Amino acid sequence: MDMQWLFYSDTNARADLLEECLERRDYKLKRVTYLERLFDHLKKNPNAVLIIKANKIYNVYQLCEELSVKYPHVHIVLMIPDNMENAKKAMQAGASNTLRTSSDKDEIREMIIHAEKYVQHRMQREDVTELPLIAVDQRVIAVAGTKGGSGRSTSAVNLAVAFAAQGQRTAVLDGDIQFGDSAMYMNIKPKKTLYEWIKEGDNRKELDIDQFMTKHESGVSVFAAPSRPEFFEMITADDIQLALEELKKVYQVIIIDNSAAISEVHLQVLKEADDILLLTNGELPAVRSSRLYLDTMESMNLHNKVRLIHNRRKKKGGIEPKKMEELIGGSIFASLADQEAVVGASIQEGIPYVMSQPKKQVSKDIKALAGRLLSGSAEKPAKKKKKSKKLLAEAQ
Numbered sequence: 001m002d003m004q005w006l007f008y009s010d011t012n013a014r015a016d017l018l019e020e021c022l023e024r025r026d027y028k029l030k031r032v033t034y035l036e037r038l039f040d041h042l043k044k045n046p047n048a049v050l051i052i053k054a055n056k057i058y059n060v061y062q063l064c065e066e067l068s069v070k071y072p073h074v075h076i077v078l079m080i081p082d083n084m085e086n087a088k089k090a091m092q093a094g095a096s097n098t099l100r101t102s103s104d105k106d107e108i109r110e111m112i113i114h115a116e117k118y119v120q121h122r123m124q125r126e127d128v129t130e131l132p133l134i135a136v137d138q139r140v141i142a143v144a145g146t147k148g149g150s151g152r153s154t155s156a157v158n159l160a161v162a163f164a165a166q167g168q169r170t171a172v173l174d175g176d177i178q179f180g181d182s183a184m185y186m187n188i189k190p191k192k193t194l195y196e197w198i199k200e201g202d203n204r205k206e207l208d209i210d211q212f213m214t215k216h217e218s219g220v221s222v223f224a225a226p227s228r229p230e231f232f233e234m235i236t237a238d239d240i241q242l243a244l245e246e247l248k249k250v251y252q253v254i255i256i257d258n259s260a261a262i263s264e265v266h267l268q269v270l271k272e273a274d275d276i277l278l279l280t281n282g283e284l285p286a287v288r289s290s291r292l293y294l295d296t297m298e299s300m301n302l303h304n305k306v307r308l309i310h311n312r313r314k315k316k317g318g319i320e321p322k323k324m325e326e327l328i329g330g331s332i333f334a335s336l337a338d339q340e341a342v343v344g345a346s347i348q349e350g351i352p353y354v355m356s357q358p359k360k361q362v363s364k365d366i367k368a369l370a371g372r373l374l375s376g377s378a379e380k381p382a383k384k385k386k387k388s389k390k391l392l393a394e395a396q
Contacts, residue, residue, distance in 0.1 A: 003027065003116070005029045005049050007031050008053070009031075010033060017103075017108060038050075039210070042071045048071075050067070067094075077115070078090040080099070080101065081100070082102055097111055138248045141276075141277060143159070144270075144279065146289035150260070151343075154346070155309070155336065157186055158353060158366045159255055160218075160255045163253045165367075169250065171220070171221045172223065172255045174225035175225075176257060176258065178259070185350060188350075192211070194226060195228075237264040244272050267300070278293060280310065280324070282318025282324060287319060291329060310332045312337075336369075337365055339362045342360045345357075
């Protein structure tokens with residue numbers, strides 16, 4: 001049977017008895033010390049059996065849980081100390097089997113036979129012979145705004161957290177490649193960014209993109225913008241397209257925090273997006289620029305993706321929603337309450353307000369927006385109205 005046997009330990013531990021037992025059944029054991037190499041093996045081989053020995057650098061149970069979600073085709077065996085509580089934790093973490101560190105040849109042989117039966121059974125099932133390792137029903141959502149301070153980053157990270165809370169594997173891609181600060185809004189300090197991934201060149205296709213992302217406590221993973229503004233020059237639209245293709249292999253929802261300026265990278269994001277959330281408010285300059293943005297989207301045949309979001313909805317003051325729709329030429333898809341104190345505190349603390357202030361109206365609005373986008377229940381996208389230009393001129 002064509003099976004690949006992998007042994008992972010970040011301490012370079014030996015597994016001589018395990019290796020001997022496998023050789024007797026004509027198998028070879030591949031030892032892996034680095035996670036990057038492990039991800040590479042797991043992606044390429046649909047019939048992999050992975051034995052993980054309790055590690056010092058990584059929490060073995062947390063690692064097992066993440067691998068079992070990301071690579072459901074892999075038969076994972078945890079090599080753990082002789083303790084029933086450890087075995088229970090292993091099962092809860094998604095391990096297929098356990099192997100005690102003191103196991104003898106008979107116990108190891110029993111584990112091997114169990115793994116063989118599992119892989120053979122799965123191979124015989126026609127519907128999983130070619131098991132796809134790509135997440136299904138992905139949704140790419142670009143958050144756009146025409147001016148700085150429109151609330152793009154705040155809305156993007158809170159929307160991502162709301163999706164994650166609904167059980168969706170969610171990533172944030174910082175599309176403002178020169179001055180992006182999505183990571184700051186979540187109070188995380190990335191060690192690797194989009195820049196480090198791009199530096200890998202052609203080799204990046206063979207690497208797991210997750211190792212270049214930073215995980216937030218909410219479960220959201222952030223693909224951060226380069227740490228230096230000048231690095232943006234080496235990032236192209238093709239790089240962004242490839243990044244999204246790789247992210248789709250792992251994540252169900254990808255939120256892109258776009259820049260205000262329309263560049264080749266920005267346009268590539270919009271082409272790849274399923275939904276473009278255009279944030280605007282009740283002030284005339286924002287309404288006017290939103291109108292121009294929508295005109296641009298129509299010229300590129302992208303206007304059907306645009307969902308108009310009324311940000312900072314005030315009870316009093318500002319342009320009325322109906323008037324705003326007439327001026328911009330599109331229907332308001334959703335609105336977010338104006339709670340400056342809540343949002344301001346969230347930015348200063350680096351804690352998304354849907355986590356720190358879940359009962360506030362703006363948090364409820366973001367959760368409702370996530371639910372609507374997830375269910376696909378959408379009103380008509382932004383639609384052009386012939387009289388809107390005249391109204392806009394009159395308003396000025």
